[in-house]
Amino acid sequence: MASGTTLAILIKLDNARNILRVAFDSGITHFDLANNYGPPAGSAEENFGTIYKDDFKRYRDELVISTKAGWGMWEGPYGDWGSKKYLVASLDQSLKRMGLEYVDIFYHHRPDPDTPLEETMGTLDLMVRQGKALYVGISSYHPEEAAKAIQILKELGTPCLIHQPKYSMFDRWVENGLLDVLGENKVGCIPFSPLAQGMLTNKYLKGIPEGSRAASHRGNGAIDEDQVSDEKINKVLQLNVLAEERGQNLAQMALAWILKDPRISSVLIGVSRPEQVLDSIRCLENYSFTGDELTRINEILK
Numbered sequence: 001m002a003s004g005t006t007l008a009i010l011i012k013l014d015n016a017r018n019i020l021r022v023a024f025d026s027g028i029t030h031f032d033l034a035n036n037y038g039p040p041a042g043s044a045e046e047n048f049g050t051i052y053k054d055d056f057k058r059y060r061d062e063l064v065i066s067t068k069a070g071w072g073m074w075e076g077p078y079g080d081w082g083s084k085k086y087l088v089a090s091l092d093q094s095l096k097r098m099g100l101e102y103v104d105i106f107y108h109h110r111p112d113p114d115t116p117l118e119e120t121m122g123t124l125d126l127m128v129r130q131g132k133a134l135y136v137g138i139s140s141y142h143p144e145e146a147a148k149a150i151q152i153l154k155e156l157g158t159p160c161l162i163h164q165p166k167y168s169m170f171d172r173w174v175e176n177g178l179l180d181v182l183g184e185n186k187v188g189c190i191p192f193s194p195l196a197q198g199m200l201t202n203k204y205l206k207g208i209p210e211g212s213r214a215a216s217h218r219g220n221g222a223i224d225e226d227q228v229s230d231e232k233i234n235k236v237l238q239l240n241v242l243a244e245e246r247g248q249n250l251a252q253m254a255l256a257w258i259l260k261d262p263r264i265s266s267v268l269i270g271v272s273r274p275e276q277v278l279d280s281i282r283c284l285e286n287y288s289f290t291g292d293e294l295t296r297i298n299e300i301l302k
Helices: 017-027 043-060 084-098 117-129 144-157 178-185 230-245 250-259 274-285 290-298
Strands: 007-010 031-033 064-069 102-110 131-138 160-164 267-269
Touching: 007 017, 007 274, 017 043, 043 084, 043 250, 064 084, 084 102, 084 160, 102 117, 102 160, 117 131, 117 144, 117 178, 131 267, 144 160, 144 178, 178 267, 230 250, 230 290, 250 274, 267 274
Parallel strands: 007 031, 007 267, 031 064, 064 102, 102 131, 131 160
Antiparallel strands: none
16 A cells, blocks of 8 residues: 555544644545554544544545554453454454545554464455454554464465564663564554653653643653653753754754664654644655764764
């Protein structure tokens, strides 16, 4: 699948209508969800379904809508991980919440240590054959797991389209083999959390501000206060200097740094205001780095 977009919107917000309108009008056509996005779980898909019906249904053939299953969604033995029963039921529920006949991409959200990978990948293949998904992907798989999943899907005749890993300047684990696996197998990569939960923005240059996600939403995917160390703040300050030299703010440079690698297909941005969409898009004005700039970044991040 080819895509004309370079950024995608991660949808978790209750009040997302204006954000989605601005994103679409700016050329972003990929909207990324998951069954458990909330709180409560399922509410992001329900909200998206309402907005989709009112604003975007006429543009369905221009949109790439993705969702995932693999984290805890409901109580009991079949509401989590990667069993066939869970994945089938979860996608059926997701389609109902969003008012869709199919999603463009259905991801397995994380590896399951107890379910055979053949069962999980076989279910992704089944969802495509049943017409509930056009393509499939995986998320947060390490290199060996990803390679095996990719091979199974290839043998089934439903190639793995894309992998969605966590990746930022402060979390570079994908460089230890995963990007090589994806590149060799021609599988796309669309990182999430490219701004390190807000660390790679101007927000934390003076520590944790009152009212921030770190201060008020601990335990809900926000950055923990103990991660905002003096050492990390010093690195942020140095990166900010380089960003200013490049004519960018820190967030724009952090997004551009992800996109510089040709193995990266797109990057997910999570925003709380329409203005942040427009600000993020400006990273596309310059996502080339000189050798000296890359050396300086690596030195800072040591």
